[in-house]
Amino acid sequence: MVEKKDIEKLIIQNKKSTLKNHWNDVFIYNTTKYSGEIKPNELLIWRSAHFLRGAYPIFHLTFDQNGKMNGIKMERNPFHKLLNKISIGFFIVLVLVVLFTTEFKTALIGIIGISVIGTLLHLVMSKAKKYETKNLTDELKEAIGNIERANNPELVNKPKADLKKVKVKEWTFTKILTRIILYPFCLFILYLCIQMILNPDPNHSRQRPLGIFGIIVVGGYLVADITIIVRNLMKNKNYS
Secondary structure (H helix, E strand, C coil): EEEEEHHHHCCEEEEECCHHHHHHEEEEECCCCCEEEEEEHHHEEEEECCCCCCEEEEEEEEEECEEEEEEEEEEEEEEEEHHHHHHHHHHHHHHHHHHHHHHHHHHHHHHHHHHHHHHHHHHHHHHHHHHHHHCCCHHHHHHHHHHHHHHHHHHHHCCCCCCCCCCCCCHHHHHHHHHHHHHHHHHHHHHHHHHHHHHHCCCCHHHHHHHHHHHCCCHHHHHHHHHHHHHHHHHHHHHH
């Protein structure tokens, strides 16, 4: 069993979990292992993610009256919560602006386009967040495991089968079906965006910026998903 005083040694920067501190960690990309807030029966531990700096979780480690760890959970950091609210508000305002400043037919097409791009952007962020969260969780579990083995020498020779990492199931039915549907759709959207850039409608000056934005979002989704597939396959190969 791991004690609170031992895990406290992992915290290099002792500071409160406030919006200001998480804002700084996001934009400075704090790789310190770890920043954290020390409370009487709880430790809050975090560090910046690599790809999505603002999407890193805060790990809440709880302890009993004897200082023994009895639980761990995750929550979004204050900056991530604020960013989500701002993003939702931005898309709502954007839809309302399109709805009230253009003709109904054009507005309908614009809203559908915004919805599609917003959905793909959400998928990109969700995949990256899930990937980053898993890496950070594994990293912290390994650090805690090292402390536990250091305090309990009998665990050093623990069979490797008990410590083996779980392989990522990259080719599940749901993932395959999602990619079969989304990949061709993304290629179609990319084609439309390229046409909007190369052959814009003179009556719609916003087509080029929207086309560029669409390419960034759709291309970002494809690159992120393919990158995650390759990395997971390489990890699974190393685990075998």
